[in-house]
Amino acid sequence: MQSTYEERIERARRALEKVPAYGPDVDINQFLLEAAAEEDSYIEPENLSETEKRRALRAGIIASEEGRSGTFFQRDTKVLCARPRQEGLEVMSTTGALKKHEWLTDIMWTAVQPDADKFTAAVALHRTHGYFIRTLPGVKTTCPVQACLYIGKKDLVQRVHNVIIAEPGSELHIITGCTTSEDVESAMHIGISEFFVRKGAKVTFTMVHTWGKEVHVRPRTGVIVEEGGVYINNYICLREVDSLQMYPSVFLTGPGARARMNSILYGLGHSRFDVGGKIVFQAPETSGEIISRVIADDRSEIVSRGLLVSETAGVKGHLECQGLLLSDDARIYAVPELDARKKDVELSHEAAVGKLAEDQILYLMSRGLTANEATSLLVRGFLNVDIEGLPPDLEAETKRLLEMEYQGLL
Amino acid sequence: MTEPILSIEDLRVSVGGKRILNGVNLSVRDGEVVCLFGPNGAGKSTLLYTILGYPGYTIESGRILFKGVDVSTLSIDERVRMGLGIAFQHAPRLRGVKLIDLIHLAAGDGLTDEEIEEAAARLRMSSFLHRDVNYGFSGGEIKRSEILQLIAARSDFLLLDEPDSGVDVENVVLLGREINQLLRGRSGLIITHVGYILNFIRADRAVVLYEGKVACEGDPYGILKDIKDKGYKACLECDRCSPPTRKE
Numbered sequence: 098m099q100s101t102y103e104e105r106i107e108r109a110r111r112a113l114e115k116v117p118a119y120g121p122d123v124d125i126n127q128f129l130l131e132a133a134a135e136e137d138s139y140i141e142p143e144n145l146s147e148t149e150k151r152r153a154l155r156a157g158i159i160a161s162e163e164g165r166s167g168t169f170f171q172r173d174t175k176v177l178c179a180r181p182r183q184e185g186l187e188v189m190s191t192t193g194a195l196k197k198h199e200w201l202t203d204i205m206w207t208a209v210q211p212d213a214d215k216f217t218a219a220v221a222l223h224r225t226h227g228y229f230i231r232t233l234p235g236v237k238t239t240c241p242v243q244a245c246l247y248i249g250k251k252d253l254v255q256r257v258h259n260v261i262i263a264e265p266g267s268e269l270h271i272i273t274g275c276t277t278s279e280d281v282e283s284a285m286h287i288g289i290s291e292f293f294v295r296k297g298a299k300v301t302f303t304m305v306h307t308w309g310k311e312v313h314v315r316p317r318t319g320v321i322v323e324e325g326g327v328y329i330n331n332y333i334c335l336r337e338v339d340s341l342q343m344y345p346s347v348f349l350t351g352p353g354a355r356a357r358m359n360s361i362l363y364g365l366g367h368s369r370f371d372v373g374g375k376i377v378f379q380a381p382e383t384s385g386e387i388i389s390r391v392i393a394d395d396r397s398e399i400v401s402r403g404l405l406v407s408e409t410a411g412v413k414g415h416l417e418c419q420g421l422l423l424s425d426d427a428r429i430y431a432v433p434e435l436d437a438r439k440k441d442v443e444l445s446h447e448a449a450v451g452k453l454a455e456d457q458i459l460y461l462m463s464r465g466l467t468a469n470e471a472t473s474l475l476v477r478g479f480l481n482v483d484i485e486g487l488p489p490d491l492e493a494e495t496k497r498l499l500e501m502e503y504q505g506l507l
Numbered sequence: 508m509t510e511p512i513l514s515i516e517d518l519r520v521s522v523g524g525k526r527i528l529n530g531v532n533l534s535v536r537d538g539e540v541v542c543l544f545g546p547n548g549a550g551k552s553t554l555l556y557t558i559l560g561y562p563g564y565t566i567e568s569g570r571i572l573f574k575g576v577d578v579s580t581l582s583i584d585e586r587v588r589m590g591l592g593i594a595f596q597h598a599p600r601l602r603g604v605k606l607i608d609l610i611h612l613a614a615g616d617g618l619t620d621e622e623i624e625e626a627a628a629r630l631r632m633s634s635f636l637h638r639d640v641n642y643g644f645s646g647g648e649i650k651r652s653e654i655l656q657l658i659a660a661r662s663d664f665l666l667l668d669e670p671d672s673g674v675d676v677e678n679v680v681l682l683g684r685e686i687n688q689l690l691r692g693r694s695g696l697i698i699t700h701v702g703y704i705l706n707f708i709r710a711d712r713a714v715v716l717y718e719g720k721v722a723c724e725g726d727p728y729g730i731l732k733d734i735k736d737k738g739y740k741a742c743l744e745c746d747r748c749s750p751p752t753r754k755e
Contacts, residue, residue, distance in 0.1 A: 456599045462583040463559060463593050464613050464656060474612075478603025478639070 102202035105211050109221035112212035119400070120342025120371040123313045125219055128254035128285045133192065133225040134175035142168050142178050148278055149247060155505070156274020156305040157498050158245040164490070165272075167230070167242040171257065173250050174225040185236030185267075187229065188244075191258050194229035201229075205260060208291035208319030208348070216287045216315040220256045227257030227289070232267035232298070241270035241303070241491055246288065248312070249278040254285040261290065263298035263326075270491055271300070275314075276307045283311040283339075290318040294326040296351065301487055303495050305502065306334040306341070310366060314341040324351025324380070329487065331495060334370075335363035335480075335502040344373040344402065349383035349412075356385040361480050361499065364397025364427060373402025373432075378412035378442075386415045390480050393420070393427035404434040407442040416446035421453065421479050477503055511572075512537040512664055512694050513558070518569035520550075520557050527553040529719035530569070535664075540695045540709060542702075542727045545716035546739045551698045552596070554716065555666045558696075559593055560586050573664070592662025594653035596669040596698075601640040606632070606652060609640055614659040626658045630685060647678040654685050665695035671704040683707025702731045717743055 100108075116122050142160045145153070149172065150160045162168055167181040167188040181188040195201050211221035228244050248255055263269040277284055286308070294300050308314060322328045328347060347356040358374040376385035387403040405414040420429040433446035453475050461471035480499065487495060511534035520528040527550045535541050543551050557564040558571055560583045570577050578586050601609075610623055618626075627633045630651045641649055650670055657665060670686060671679050687708040697704065705727060713727035715734075722743050723730065733742045 454599065457601055459561060459583060460595070460599050460601070461609075463587060463595075464609060465584050465587040465660065466612060467584050468582070474604055474608075475601065478601060481603035 102205060105206040106221050109211035109218040112218040113215055113222070115212065115214045115218065117214035117216065117315075117342065119344060119373070119402070120315075121340050121369060123285065123315070123340065125215065125254055125285065129250065129252050130223065130254055131174050131225070132223070139176070139178055139180065142170060145170065145177065149249070152276045152278060152307070153245045153247065153274060155307050155501065156245060156276045157272045157303070157494070158243045158274050162243075164240050165243045166238045166240040169228040169230070169242070169244040170247065171226055171228070171245070172247045173253055173255060176226050179228070181242070183238060185233040186238060186242070187231040187233075188242055189229050191224065191227040191229045191260055194260065201260065204293060205258070205291065208293065208321050209289050209317050213317065217289060217317050220258050220287055220289045220317075223256055224258045225256045227259040229260045230269065230271060231262040232264055232269040234264040235266040236264075237268035238270055241272045244271060244273040246273075246275045246286065247278070248276075248281055248284045248286060250284070251281050252283050254287065256287045257289065259288065259290040260293075261300065261302070262293045263295060263300045265296040265298060267295075268299045269301075270488065271302045272305075272491075272494070273302065274305045274307070277309040277312055281312075282309040284309065285313045286315070288316045290316065292318070292320040292328065294320065294322040294328050294354075296323045297325040298323075299327040301329040301331075301491065303331040303487075303491070304333070305498055306332075306338070307336045307502070308338040308341075310337045311339045313339050314343075316343040316345070318343065318345035320345065320347040320356070322347060322349050322351070322354040322356060325353045326351065327354070328356045330356075330358045331487075332358070332360040332372075333499055333502060335361070335505070337366040338368050338370075340369040342371040344375060346375040346377065347385065348377045348379055349385060350379050352380045352382050354380060354383045358387045359482050360389045361482060362389070362391045362399055362401075363480070364391070364393040364395070364399045366395050366397065368397040370398070371400040371402070373404065375404040375406065376414060378405070378407045378414060379409060381409055381411035384413040386417070388417045388482060389419070390482055391418070391420045391429060392423060392476060392479065393429045394423040396424070396426045398428045398430075400430045400432065402432045402434070403446065404436065405444050405446070406436040406438070407444060408438055410439040410441040413443045414445070418448040419479070420448075420450035421476070422450060423452070510537060510575075511535060512574060513696070514570075514572040515554075515558070516570045516572070518554075518557065518571065519567040520553055521565050521567055522553060522563060526567070527719055528557070531716070531719070531721055533714060533721055535694050535696060538692065538694055539711045540690055540697065542705065542710045542713040543696055543698045543716060544713055544730060544734060549716040550719045551716050552668060555593070555668055555696065555698065558666060559583055559591060587660075587662070590663035591666065592657050592660045592664065593666040594650070594657050594668065594670055596672065598641055598649055598653060600642050602642070604640050605637055606640050607636040610636070610656060610659045613656050617661055618659055623659060626655055630655050630681065646673045647675060650674055650678065650682055654682060654689065658685070658689055663693060665690065665693060667695060667697040669698050669700060671699055671701055679703045680707070702735070705731060715739075715742065
């Protein structure tokens with residue numbers, strides 16, 4: 098029998114000290130634990146501060162809302178903007194959504210377990226908003242919804258819970274950027290994201306992270322994809338961060354459900370990434386791919402995990418991790434895993450870690466590029482993953498964001 | 508007589524500690540096209556790569572003067588920006604780098620988009636422009652891509668490493684026509700084993716490299732005929748050949 102919301106929250110209390118299996122441990126209590134601000138009076142995105150607008154733009158958030166079907170902006174523990182710009186679309190804070198939709202407690206904390214570790218527990222017991230985005234049945238968003246979780250206060254821990262629901266037959270595109278103010282180097286972000294992709298619905302979720310150098314980041318993501326549903330996730334982080342650990346899990350629960358997770362990481366400075374992805378195939382004719390491109394430079398460390406679990410027959414999954422090591426002091430640890438529990442499944446993986454090939458650099462130099470220009474072009478090429486399944490405009494925008502982030506590195 | 512654009516003076520080069528070039532003397536006048544013949548291992552590719560400045564080709568003595576400047580210590584890209592250009596025999600695959608981007612980089616502001624598209628159409632490379640460089644390209648397509656990049660670069664001096672090897676008849680015609688056009692008003696050094704390319708381009712002179720030295724030079728068509736009829740050994744014993752080979 099399914100547990101009640103209260104029972105699930107109660108479970109979190111027992112996990113407050115539970116250290117996660119992966120990534121460096123972080124003491125939440127060393128950060129400012131502010132309570133959520135009261136539900137806010139929303140402002141126009143144009144009225145955000147110049148700093149907020151500039152930082153958010155880097156993560157794909159446009160203040161004019163041009164080409165966007167809705168906006169959510171949260172600074173620290175306060176929601177500043179939350180509104181849809183299209184019929185059949187809901188964009189609000191999770192706090193607001195809990196008041197509006199009584200049924201929401203039936204599904205919250207079912208895609209992510211509140212007692213998974215101390216970070217999920219921290220959010221379950223002390224949530225500081227987060228976004229709720231929902232498309233009503235059959236509604237297709239033409240433009241993406243933009244959402245930004247922004248940290249403007251030094252040493253703050255942001256504990257958000259996001260819920261994304263694409264009702265049957267709907268289509269929802271989201272661009273989300275998480276970032277810190279330029280003067281905030283140290284902070285912590287814990288973000289719970291639960292996705293419910295209903296029958297025949299499609300969700301694309303493109304996330305750009307640009308954190309400060311001493312920020313700890315712990316996203317906790319669970320995705321449930323029902324019959325014929327599609328979930329596509331693109332994750333881009335090319336900036337220095339203290340530590341970032343996540344292991345989003347996708348459950349393909351209905352026949353014909355599909356998922357694809359792309360991640361592009363660039364490790365700089367002393368960044369520590371432990372980034373994985375898991376797809377659990379629970380119904381026949383489901384398929385999924387996890388594709389990652391990681392570059393480790395300076396003294397960075399990247400653990401790139403991937404796990405495909407087939408719980409039923411007739412499924413197809415592929416895992417690909419390509420790594421590029423640019424420094425002798427950096428490290429890439431690739432962990433591709435396949436777990437097949439029924440016969441008649443097709444699961445595969447490939448992982449490769451290498452350096453930039455000298456013959457390629459020399460070839461480009463023979464076309465007049467300097468060694469640095471050649472290296473830069475090859476690195477950019479390496480990161481240039483073909484993103485399938487995004488609408489053309491959004492694909493172009495994602496590539497533009499990636500390019501902009503990459504330019505920022507140079 | 509025009510000044511040489513390229514002068515190679517007593518060039519001795521080793522690769523991995525092994526001497527490959529044993530004192531090569533060769534000059535190419537501005538506007539002259541020279542064919543480089545020689546059996547496998549004679550040092551033809553070594554000469555090309557050394558002119559271009561590839562690492563691993565150690566100059567032990569001698570000089571390479573390009574446009575009157577000793578380029579021996581310059582990097583590859585510096586030499587290329589001075590006007591050297593190369594079409595490789597084997598070219599690597601570049602993941603995520605589109606051919607069109609490479610062409611734009613080579614062309615700079617020198618060619619319009621229309622001119623690039625026209626050149627690509629002539630070389631039947633239009634559908635390859637937005638593909639990753641050399642990924643899934645056939646041998647002939649790689650050769651055509653190399654020539655297309657040279658057209659874009661508009662280099663003054665072309666180094667062509669076996670542009671006709673492993674290429675079918677139809678491709679040789681296509682490549683020959685474009686290379687001939689490209690060489691107009693330019694200088695070049697062309698390695699060819701089979702000599703097919705000579706049916707399409709004007710070559711002013713041929714040089715035969717043997718055991719790391721220039722063994723013979725003269726009319727390219729006559730020398731090619733001798734090599735084809737009698738082989739390199741007999742060719743080197745002919746009247747044209749310079750004394751050093753036989754004296755040593």
